[in-house]
Amino acid sequence: MWDTNWRDTAWSELNQKWDLIIIGGGITGAGIFNLAARKGLHVLLLEASDFAFGTSSRSSKLVHGGLRYLRNKQFDVVRESVKERERLIKEAPGLVNKLSFIFPGFTTDATSQITMSIGVIIYDLLAPKWDHRILSPNQVFKKEPILRHKELTGANQYYDASVDDSRLVLRVIQDGVRSGGIALNYTKASSLLKNAKNKIIGVIAEDQTPENTHPSLEIQAAVVINASGPWSDEVRKNVNGTPRLRKLRGSHLIFSREKLPINHAVTMLHPRDGRALFTIPWEGVSMIGTTDLDQQDMDKETSITAQEVDYLIDAANFAFPGRNVSCDDVISTFSGLRPVINTGAATPSQESRAHQVWEEDGLITVSGGKLSIFRVMAADVLNYISNRLPGNPKFDHRDQIFEPPPKKPETSNLAPDTWLGLAGRHGQDVIPLLESASPASLTSIQPLSNLWAEINWAAKQEAVVHLDDLMLRRVRLGLCLPNGGMDHLGKIKNLIQKELGWSDKRWKKEVSRYQDTWKKYYYLP
Numbered sequence: 001m002w003d004t005n006w007r008d009t010a011w012s013e014l015n016q017k018w019d020l021i022i023i024g025g026g027i028t029g030a031g032i033f034n035l036a037a038r039k040g041l042h043v044l045l046l047e048a049s050d051f052a053f054g055t056s057s058r059s060s061k062l063v064h065g066g067l068r069y070l071r072n073k074q075f076d077v078v079r080e081s082v083k084e085r086e087r088l089i090k091e092a093p094g095l096v097n098k099l100s101f102i103f104p105g106f107t108t109d110a111t112s113q114i115t116m117s118i119g120v121i122i123y124d125l126l127a128p129k130w131d132h133r134i135l136s137p138n139q140v141f142k143k144e145p146i147l148r149h150k151e152l153t154g155a156n157q158y159y160d161a162s163v164d165d166s167r168l169v170l171r172v173i174q175d176g177v178r179s180g181g182i183a184l185n186y187t188k189a190s191s192l193l194k195n196a197k198n199k200i201i202g203v204i205a206e207d208q209t210p211e212n213t214h215p216s217l218e219i220q221a222a223v224v225i226n227a228s229g230p231w232s233d234e235v236r237k238n239v240n241g242t243p244r245l246r247k248l249r250g251s252h253l254i255f256s257r258e259k260l261p262i263n264h265a266v267t268m269l270h271p272r273d274g275r276a277l278f279t280i281p282w283e284g285v286s287m288i289g290t291t292d293l294d295q296q297d298m299d300k301e302t303s304i305t306a307q308e309v310d311y312l313i314d315a316a317n318f319a320f321p322g323r324n325v326s327c328d329d330v331i332s333t334f335s336g337l338r339p340v341i342n343t344g345a346a347t348p349s350q351e352s353r354a355h356q357v358w359e360e361d362g363l364i365t366v367s368g369g370k371l372s373i374f375r376v377m378a379a380d381v382l383n384y385i386s387n388r389l390p391g392n393p394k395f396d397h398r399d400q401i402f403e404p405p406p407k408k409p410e411t412s413n414l415a416p417d418t419w420l421g422l423a424g425r426h427g428q429d430v431i432p433l434l435e436s437a438s439p440a441s442l443t444s445i446q447p448l449s450n451l452w453a454e455i456n457w458a459a460k461q462e463a464v465v466h467l468d469d470l471m472l473r474r475v476r477l478g479l480c481l482p483n484g485g486m487d488h489l490g491k492i493k494n495l496i497q498k499e500l501g502w503s504d505k506r507w508k509k510e511v512s513r514y515q516d517t518w519k520k521y522y523y524l525p
Contacts, residue, residue, distance in 0.1 A: 047185045062371075087398070101157065134156060163371075
């Protein structure tokens with residue numbers, strides 16, 4: 001996909017007129033890029049950092065309808081989300097996977113349990129499907145022995161889906177590249193080009209790689225789309241746009257499965273304020289989140305606060321009182337920003353998750369929304385500008401977005417579940433990955449479902465520029481292994497140094513950068 005010389009080749013092709021330039025390589029930009037490329041449009045995606053660097057690698061790892069949004073009567077958002085969830089489960093098996101949720105009820109809060117029972121019915125009807133049940137206390141004990149037993153009256157069981165969010169972004173972009181688009185990470189749209197009428201007609205692209213071998217370039221397009229998520233207002237300063245986003249921080253803690261041995265996702269209400277949170281089994285670990293707080297500053301990355309750590313640990317000890325969870329048990333943390341349209345709601349949790357599309361001096365901005373409806377958002381923004389595109393194409397959020405992966409080779413000895421996950425993460429690349437792998441590398445990186453071969457493949461074919469791209473987004477070692485996976489750096493060096501052409505000096509610099517990044521943004525404050 002992206003071999004040794006791909007970046008030089010891509011830069012050599014930039015100096016031409018494009019139908020569409022997309023600023024932002026998160027899931028929203030990826031979806032727009034994919035659908036546009038599939039229609040045969042001449043489309044370019046630019047990402048200032050790594051693909052999925054921002055919100056789209058720091059989500060709650062769910063493709064879900066947002067059951068809690070029913071409380072705020074956001075029925076349209078929930079309806080769109082549950083329908084997309086069902087499509088993605090069918091279209092991307094192994095990447096988007098059905099996940100069972102249990103919502104326990106207690107005598108201390110009978111009203112919430114009744115409300116939840118009604119809510120899951122509405123939730124399924126919006127899909128539409130019928131896939132929920134009420135569990136007795138004994139059934140709950142059997143399914144989740146460590147769950148709080150005191151005053152338990154039973155539980156509602158329902159279903160959403162889990163996802164590796166950064167792999168979702170990468171696969172959507174890669175399938176767009178296969179359709180003819182060009183996508184570049186570490187390439188910043190540093191400013192916008194304007195014509196004599198003060199309308200946006202392109203961007204100035206700047207190389208952000210350490211080598212910085214490509215000079216800044218003016219690139220023109222019929223349409224420029226701002227899909228930069230939490231940074232959308234910063235891009236809009238080029239057109240004197242007034243701030244429209246309310247940036248909300250959501251933070252998570254990750255524990256070993258030994259510390260929190262859960263079999264299902266658990267929905268729970270925080271004992272302090274009644275907010276809904278989740279504990280989710282994901283990639284061999286257990287994750288608890290999320291918070292919902294206003295973020296004032298816009299540092300390059302965001303991190304969890306001590307107050308959020310205490311808040312989430314309190315929730316864990318309430319839901320799982322026998323596990324004695326403490327800061328000492330935390331493997332990693334991560335924190336992301338939701339780009340929510342500011343409606344002035346009294347609390348962050350009351351803000352709408354609906355998305356909006358608007359134009360300012362020719363610049364098209366799409367923001368708000370949520371990961372689960374990225375295809376809906378992509379179709380909406382492309383239809384908004386279709387009269388400015390060749391052939392006035394029409395887009396449907398039911399349009400295909402994934403190239404189906406090939407069938408498992410008869411010669412492969414991989415277990416069915418291992419093959420399914422590998423094919424889900426890599427799509428069309430799964431066969432070349434296997435063909436390039438040594439037998440020794442076709443073993444799993446415990447507790448993750450990934451194979452060691454995926455680390456070597458990422459270095460060869462997945463646009464890795466920095467070590468943190470690999471450790472935090474291509475394969476989630478930095479989230480799921482103790483000490484950010486740094487105990488395995490010797491083996492990782494042997495797998496990637498030659499492929500990336502890094503000298504020993506560069507390797508040491510990358511290790512230092514990764515250690516600083518992990519300690520500052522992915523561990524305890």
